[in-house]
Amino acid sequence: MLSYNTPIPVNGQNAGPTAGMSARPPFKTVGNNGSANGVSSNDAVSGTGRHAPEEQHIWLVTGPAGCGKSTVARYLAESLHWPYIEGDEFHPPANIEKMSAGIPLTDADRWDWLTALREASIRTLDQGNSGVVLTCSALKRKYRDVIRVAPYFTPNLHLHFIYLDASEEILLQRVLARQNHYMGANMVHxxxxxxxxxxxxxxxVIRIDVSRPADMVMADALNQVLHTIDGIQKDQSQ
Ligand SMILES: Nc1ncnc2c1ncn2[C@@H]1O[C@H](COP(=O)(O)OP(=O)(O)OP(=O)(O)O)[C@@H](O)[C@H]1O
Ligand SMILES: O=C(O)[C@H](O)[C@@H](O)[C@H](O)[C@H](O)CO
Known part of the structure; x- marks a missing residue:
């Protein structure tokens, strides 16, 4: 279900402003944008005058609170020299207040947040990056479908979800163990x-079993990302 006022980016241009989105996204750049992949901002210029590498990737690290999204996303971004967008920083203050008070978000609370994340990742790629890593719980199919709009008009844009899978019991333990986070253990259920x-x-979707120690999880995620890129490159060279 797309809401009636969801702006859809066309070739990286936003159709209109998005409620709840800051004018400049708080994305985190980790490392040397794009150049580690042999792609500079001058490699290709699309018909819109937009400078972009030939193939671009959005890697969306998903799963419930405490599954390790930030841990895995930071590692991928550092390893592959891609910018990293922390999805939680895009929640409007009202959402953070609700979650801090132990009140789960509704579909309506999440909707503009999802479109803001989608647009922020496209803007980050428009700056000449070949990839961007994004964290977003994306708990429901329809939330993932909101992000799936991103490549509709951009054939060289590849969207991948990295779903971090673990039981409620394991995530409860991890959330209980961490300090100073607005998301309390009472929210895990x-x-x-x-x-x-x-x-x-x-x-x-790439599924990763995150019941294992963090170093194994991170290595598995990186391997699967590299394997996926390799597969796309092989497909295109045929
Ligand atoms: N595979 C793992 N094994 C054990 N602990 C882990 C693992 N991955 C992450 N952690 C720890 O679990 C906690 C939650 O991890 P992290 O903050 O990366 O999750 P998150 O999904 O981004 O959480 P949130 O969405 O609630 O911010 C942290 O204390 C982190 O160090
Ligand atoms: O959709 C949601 O309910 C939220 O995005 C949560 O998942 C939190 O933001 C995140 O996990 C921080 O703990």
């Missing part, structure tokens, strides 16, 4: 109530 784990039909 509601995250699992909302969760619609990706189905096999969602073929753009």
């Amino acid at each position: 509601s995250q699992f109530e909302a969760l619609e784990p990706p189905t096999p039909a969602e073929t753009d």
